[in-house]
Amino acid sequence: MSSNASKPRTLYDKIWDAHLVDEQADGTCLLYIDRHLVHEVTSPQAFEGLRMTGRPVRAPEKTIAVPDHNVPTTEGRDKRIDNEESRIQVEALDKNARDFGINYYPVSDIRQGIVHIVGPEQGWTLPGMTVVCGDSHTATHGAFGALAHGIGTSEVEHVLATQTLIQKKSKNMKVEITGSLRPGVTAKDITLSVIGATGTAGGTGYVIEYCGQAIRELSMEGRMTVCNMAIEGGARAGLIAPDEKTFEYVRGRPHAPKGAQWDAALNWWKTLFTDEGAHFDKVVTIRGEDIAPVVTWGTSPEDVLPITDVVPSPEQFHGGKVEAAKRSLEYMGLQPGQRLQDITIDTVFIGSCTNGRIEDLRAAAAILKGKKIKDGLRAMVVPGSGLVRAQAEEEGLAQIFIDAGFEWRLAGCSMCLAMNPDQLAPGERCVSTSNRNFEGRQGRGGRTHLASPAMAAAAALTGHLTDVRELMAQEPELA
Amino acid sequence: MDKFTTLSGIAAPMPLVNIDTDMIIPKQFLKTIKRSGLGKNLFDEMRFNQDGTEVADFVLNKPAYRAATILVAGDNFGCGSSREHAPWALADFGIRCVISTSFADIFFNNCFKNGILPIVLPEAERDLCMKDAEKGANARIEVDLEAQTLTLSDGQVIRFEIDPFRKHCLLNGLDDIGLTMEKAGAIASFETQLAQARPWV
Numbered sequence: 001m002s003s004n005a006s007k008p009r010t011l012y013d014k015i016w017d018a019h020l021v022d023e024q025a026d027g028t029c030l031l032y033i034d035r036h037l038v039h040e041v042t043s044p045q046a047f048e049g050l051r052m053t054g055r056p057v058r059a060p061e062k063t064i065a066v067p068d069h070n071v072p073t074t075e076g077r078d079k080r081i082d083n084e085e086s087r088i089q090v091e092a093l094d095k096n097a098r099d100f101g102i103n104y105y106p107v108s109d110i111r112q113g114i115v116h117i118v119g120p121e122q123g124w125t126l127p128g129m130t131v132v133c134g135d136s137h138t139a140t141h142g143a144f145g146a147l148a149h150g151i152g153t154s155e156v157e158h159v160l161a162t163q164t165l166i167q168k169k170s171k172n173m174k175v176e177i178t179g180s181l182r183p184g185v186t187a188k189d190i191t192l193s194v195i196g197a198t199g200t201a202g203g204t205g206y207v208i209e210y211c212g213q214a215i216r217e218l219s220m221e222g223r224m225t226v227c228n229m230a231i232e233g234g235a236r237a238g239l240i241a242p243d244e245k246t247f248e249y250v251r252g253r254p255h256a257p258k259g260a261q262w263d264a265a266l267n268w269w270k271t272l273f274t275d276e277g278a279h280f281d282k283v284v285t286i287r288g289e290d291i292a293p294v295v296t297w298g299t300s301p302e303d304v305l306p307i308t309d310v311v312p313s314p315e316q317f318h319g320g321k322v323e324a325a326k327r328s329l330e331y332m333g334l335q336p337g338q339r340l341q342d343i344t345i346d347t348v349f350i351g352s353c354t355n356g357r358i359e360d361l362r363a364a365a366a367i368l369k370g371k372k373i374k375d376g377l378r379a380m381v382v383p384g385s386g387l388v389r390a391q392a393e394e395e396g397l398a399q400i401f402i403d404a405g406f407e408w409r410l411a412g413c414s415m416c417l418a419m420n421p422d423q424l425a426p427g428e429r430c431v432s433t434s435n436r437n438f439e440g441r442q443g444r445g446g447r448t449h450l451a452s453p454a455m456a457a458a459a460a461l462t463g464h465l466t467d468v469r470e471l472m473a474q475e476p477e478l479a
Numbered sequence: 480m481d482k483f484t485t486l487s488g489i490a491a492p493m494p495l496v497n498i499d500t501d502m503i504i505p506k507q508f509l510k511t512i513k514r515s516g517l518g519k520n521l522f523d524e525m526r527f528n529q530d531g532t533e534v535a536d537f538v539l540n541k542p543a544y545r546a547a548t549i550l551v552a553g554d555n556f557g558c559g560s561s562r563e564h565a566p567w568a569l570a571d572f573g574i575r576c577v578i579s580t581s582f583a584d585i586f587f588n589n590c591f592k593n594g595i596l597p598i599v600l601p602e603a604e605r606d607l608c609m610k611d612a613e614k615g616a617n618a619r620i621e622v623d624l625e626a627q628t629l630t631l632s633d634g635q636v637i638r639f640e641i642d643p644f645r646k647h648c649l650l651n652g653l654d655d656i657g658l659t660m661e662k663a664g665a666i667a668s669f670e671t672q673l674a675q676a677r678p679w680v
Binding site: 030034044055058085262323445 | 494495497499501507510512513529553555558559566582583584585588592593642655658660665666669670678680
């Protein structure tokens with residue numbers, strides 16, 4: 001199961017080699033898939049394909065389904081989903097999970113949540129695995145040192161039928177974040193800053209390995225945030241080598257190995273690192289100390305600036321980006337030279353597979369504790385899973401959000417992509433902890449500024465884009 | 480899958496960079512459980528006003544480009560969401576070929592599963608195609624996959640590169656799953672090895 005063992009290999013090389021079923025002369029490979037995550041939006045046509053050809057799911061025990069994209073985040077959704085099309089998709093997933101015998105977490109189950117939060121939470125995601133899902137943010141699972149990426153629906157059907165994927169190997173890219181982050185700077189600021197530096201196509205054709213002291217110092221939650229947005233940088237996947245933090249996170253989870261299997265797994269996991277001297281085709285290095293709390297100003301995740309900056313002018317860009325920047329500024333209703341901190345907002349959304357984990361809710365609650373959001377602002381917290389929600393309630397975080405004026409919702413993708421009723425109105429301006437600020441992403445005409453949970457909480461208090469460090473300076477105990 | 484061999488058609492210019500799959504097919508159209516019928520909502524929020532009327536200056540609404548079968552696009556076409564609804568919508572509208580300097584990885588893969596040929600060209604050559612497309616309906620581009628050539632309206636020929644396996648599948652309309660099923664023996668023996676080496680998987 002492994003080749004080239006003598007040559008120094010990257011982490012990506014090692015995982016690739018361990019999953020290679022077949023390689024053709026032209027480099028087209030068949031890769032074995034250890035975990036296949038499925039949700040209601042990108043799977044119905046794949047299951048229909050299986051039915052039409054009479055094919056079973058090859059490895060139902062390695063296939064995990066959960067509805068997340070469409071589900072309302074309000075009470076009563078386990079009884080009835082009002083939107084007919086959404087209901088049909090969720091019911092189709094119910095039926096497909098049952099008919100094909102795959103693992104399933106329905107909306108009535110407390111373990112339901114965003115597929116990329118449920119997978120790690122339940123111990124389905126383990127180091128060294130290949131993980132795919134019909135969703136681009138599958139990159140999240142790379143935080144465990146798993147090779148994880150999004151696939152299309154035809155490939156979903158391919159994996160269901162064969163437990164493999166036809167692939168060509170990507171190139172290796174290293175993104176090193178040296179040193180430590182300054183106070184008020186988080187994993188979200190790292191991942192956005194990397195995209196700001198490399199562009200949304202900077203990672204195209206590559207698998208990124210994130211490394212360096214600042215990455216090692218992140219919690220597993222933070223590492224998931226970083227890898228989650230590898231796709232926004234164009235990379236097929238993002239990876240972080242597993243370490244003691246990874247093993248501690250995984251240990252004891254429902255589907256993590258136990259007993260002798262745990263020991264065997266741990267032995268192998270400890271070999272999952274990039275060898276000294278292994279070749280990277282592209283290297284990007286950023287000093288952790290240089291990263292500031294950032295926000296996006298435009299309609300591409302590469303439109304990233306420190307919160308202390310001003311809205312750029314299209315003339316600052318080159319080539320096709322000049323027109324794109326003009327279009328972005330018009331869509332966003334912003335003027336070049338305007339201070340980012342002067343931009344007033346209507347809405348705050350905290351949640352998504354990028355920032356819907358317990359640590360994210362803690363970070364936001366720390367800023368909000370004992371305070372009220374700006375009058376007239378609409379603010380919403382959508383925990384990433386039912387278990388995150390329960391833990392936040394137990395820790396008293398839910399009450400902090402509610403007292404501050406936030407709506408406290410049930411788990412799902414929600415306003416990250418606005419397929420459910422949680423949407424922006426035209427012109428409504430939102431600070432969002434999600435991953436995409438595309439035109440119309442959170443609702444037609446909606447204006448999205450991506451930021452970290454702490455920055456989103458700060459903006460909720462003031463009603464405009466805000467440097468969270470200023471609020472922290474007022475109350476040093478928060479730092 | 481539909482074969483792709485040759486195509487002669489109107490090319491529509493879309494010079495905007497980073498056209499994402501949310502633009503190609505907005506999320507409200509992802510609620511379908513079918514593959515078909517998405518063409519009418521292709522580029523919906525760019526193509527139609529909120530009241531459903533057409534945006535007059537959107538390229539595919541202009542008389543010259545309503546029957547376009549080729550798009551010439553700005554850099555990094557198809558970025559963002561993995562939704563295969565994007566190539567489904569393009570194909571359903573009638574677009575069978577997209578020409579750009581770069582494509583996002585998942586979208587690029589998805590095209591080949593749906594009989595759409597994404598062609599990557601160096602910037603200068605993509606710009607030649609863009610100029611040609613900007614001439615309107617009289618500027619037909621011819622695509623020959625076997626020969627790996629584009630012929631512009633003035634007769635200029637541009638050669639493009641393509642992965643040989645993908646070319647073979649497109650030319651013959653081959654179904655990936657069928658091809659992989661032929662390797663069932665190799666998959667089974669891998670699984671036997673896996674059960675020994677990593678039984679926790």
